[in-house]
Amino acid sequence: xxxxxxxxxxxxxxxxxxxxxxxxxxxxxxxxxxxxxxxxxxxxxxxxxxxxxxxxxxxxxxxxxxxxxxxxxxxxxxxxxxxxxxxxxxxxxxxxxxxxxxxxxxxxxxxxxxxxxxxxxxxxxxxxxxxxxxxxxxxxxxxxxxxxxxxxxxxxxxxxxxxxxxxxxxxxxxxxxxxxxxxxxxxxxxxxxxxxxxxxxx
Numbered sequence: 001x002x003x004x005x006x007x008x009x010x011x012x013x014x015x016x017x018x019x020x021x022x023x024x025x026x027x028x029x030x031x032x033x034x035x036x037x038x039x040x041x042x043x044x045x046x047x048x049x050x051x052x053x054x055x056x057x058x059x060x061x062x063x064x065x066x067x068x069x070x071x072x073x074x075x076x077x078x079x080x081x082x083x084x085x086x087x088x089x090x091x092x093x094x095x096x097x098x099x100x101x102x103x104x105x106x107x108x109x110x111x112x113x114x115x116x117x118x119x120x121x122x123x124x125x126x127x128x129x130x131x132x133x134x135x136x137x138x139x140x141x142x143x144x145x146x147x148x149x150x151x152x153x154x155x156x157x158x159x160x161x162x163x164x165x166x167x168x169x170x171x172x173x174x175x176x177x178x179x180x181x182x183x184x185x186x187x188x189x190x191x192x193x194x195x196x197x198x199x200x201x202x
């Protein structure tokens with residue numbers, strides 16, 4: 001799924017501006033994994049004891065099946081599953097698989113991108129991806145009046161960016177990424193960008 005109609009974790013549109021993780025390694029499954037299993041075995045050669053830890057697989061990494069569909073599923077976004085533990089050539093995940101995973105399937109392992117804040121004391125990591133917000137029907141009447149001059153909003157996922165012109169005037173650029181008829185917000189913060197409150201209410 002490329003997006004969702006709710007503001008749950010990982011449901012934002014999967015576009016480059018939402019990049020959250022970086023791929024570390026891809027491994028190929030060595031045998032068929034049954035549905036509702038949380039342990040997968042891989043085939044590879046690390047030049048030693050064939051332990052996934054030797055090639056950079058660690059607990060907490062996010063995991064993606066890269067060739068389960070045509071064209072694959074790119075990483076760079078949080079998924080619903082992470083590495084729980086490793087042992088030899090097997091990896092145990094925090095959640096069970098949804099279905100059978102055949103031998104020969106490529107699985108991608110991604111780590112969270114850590115931003116260097118040393119040179120930018122005003123950088124707030126929690127706000128990194130806050131500019132993509134979910135607009136619901138109940139939020140439309142509660143839009144911040146300072147950005148209504150940019151035109152009307154649609155319900156769904158919208159990217160809002162604050163821009164300061166050379167003369168000091170402030171504008172808000174907005175782009176509808178995905179129109180959704182029945183968008184459902186569950187957190188007040190999902191209507192806000194890192195520059196402030198854009199929408200009020202759910």
